[in-house]
Amino acid sequence: METGSVTTPFGRRSMTFGMLASQVMAGEIKPDQSVDKWKLFRALCEAKPLLGIGDRALAVLNALLSFYPKNELAQGNGLIVFPSNIQLSLRTHGMAEQTVRRHLAALVEAGLLVRKDSPNGKRYVRRDRAGEVDEAFGFSLAPLLARAEEIEQLAAAVMAERLHVQRLRERITLCRRDIAKLIEAAVEEEIPGDWQGLYREFRDLIEGLPRSPTTAQLELLLDELTALRTDILNRLEIRVKSTKQRGNADYIERHIQNSNPDSTSELEPSFDTKQGAMAEQDKGREAETLEEGRGETTHPARQEESRQSGGRNDGGGLKSFPLGLVLQACPEILAYGPDGVIRNWRDLMAAAVIVRSMLGVSPSAYEEAANVMGPENAATVMACILERGGHINSAGGYLRGLTRRSEKGEFAIGPMLMALLRANAPAGRKVG
16 A cells, blocks of 8 residues: 655656655545546546646556556555556557656656656565555556546636637637628728728738637737727718618609509509400510510500500609509519518519519619619519519629610610510419
8 A cells, every 4th residue: 555655766867846746745635535537537638738748648648547447546446556668658559668758757747647666666566465455666646636626627727718719710700701791892882981991901900810829819809800890880881871861862752753643553444455455466476585675665566565554654764564564474573572462662662672682683783773764663673583583694784784775765664574474474373
């Protein structure tokens, strides 16, 4: 059994104050104190950055623990193991004996082991007549038992720090994404501001971070990125508020000028009878697509279609059509109205805004279309684009093209609606 006396190292190895402190601490173990050796070893693996030991030293300690016969480290079981360097080399998967000795010295220096050297420096055990261990010379695991609570606290601190760093990195990633996309949106929408300067500031912050940053450096970077993101958001919010105020005034004025107060969600009375006549006149033209609008304002047949379908002049000389006709030609837009129903032009324009966002049409493109065509016609065109979305590669580019043609007087909505109306007629789809 262990005598508990202080021992000095064999040979040329000198005695240090740290070795003395480890032996004194090992002598203060409570008689009933015990700990699972493998649970403690896992805590050691977590706490190794704070203990100043490396992976290979832990491999040697793992080998030493494998020579301890019990799973529970306890004073009553004896705490000294005495394998030779050859045996340790085998259990560390062939680690060189010189390397084993070096890492044993590192474990002693870290205060995790205590040497109990024999008079000749060899490791062995002396047993009594009953076969019980009388005295053993080797490495004492007592410091592990004495420091078990400390080691577990260090492991918890390391895990908490790792989690903190992980969350810092996640928040930095989100900030980086937000800043990059907000600047990109501002540039795309041509919002006034020194966006290039803000982007350079953003890149300088990111590129100034070391390859292996400390926690303090990550915290500082997060604070700087958060401040930059707040600055960008403030600039954009000011722009959004000013645009909203100006846009509401323009929208109300255009709506008063262009809206027909007599329009309802039902079809015009004359539409049902005239539609049958038009279907007879237009046989053989089923293959026409949305592109029928190109240059049709001067074609007599198209002008007659617009006249017969009840079209009226809107802003820019563009004709607008009854809401019922629009919904019959473009039934897909109904799903985006309030509660899945479109009762009036206001509902259609609200649905068009949702569809615009869904199809990736920029706010500026839609606003330009509303300014040129009028808000009702812009909503009608969005409904038509939605109806033929599978045949249009870029909804935003297509809308801008129609807006430019409308400015030149080269675009009419009537042929577009007629083509969709004929395409949907065989399926017997209804609006309501």
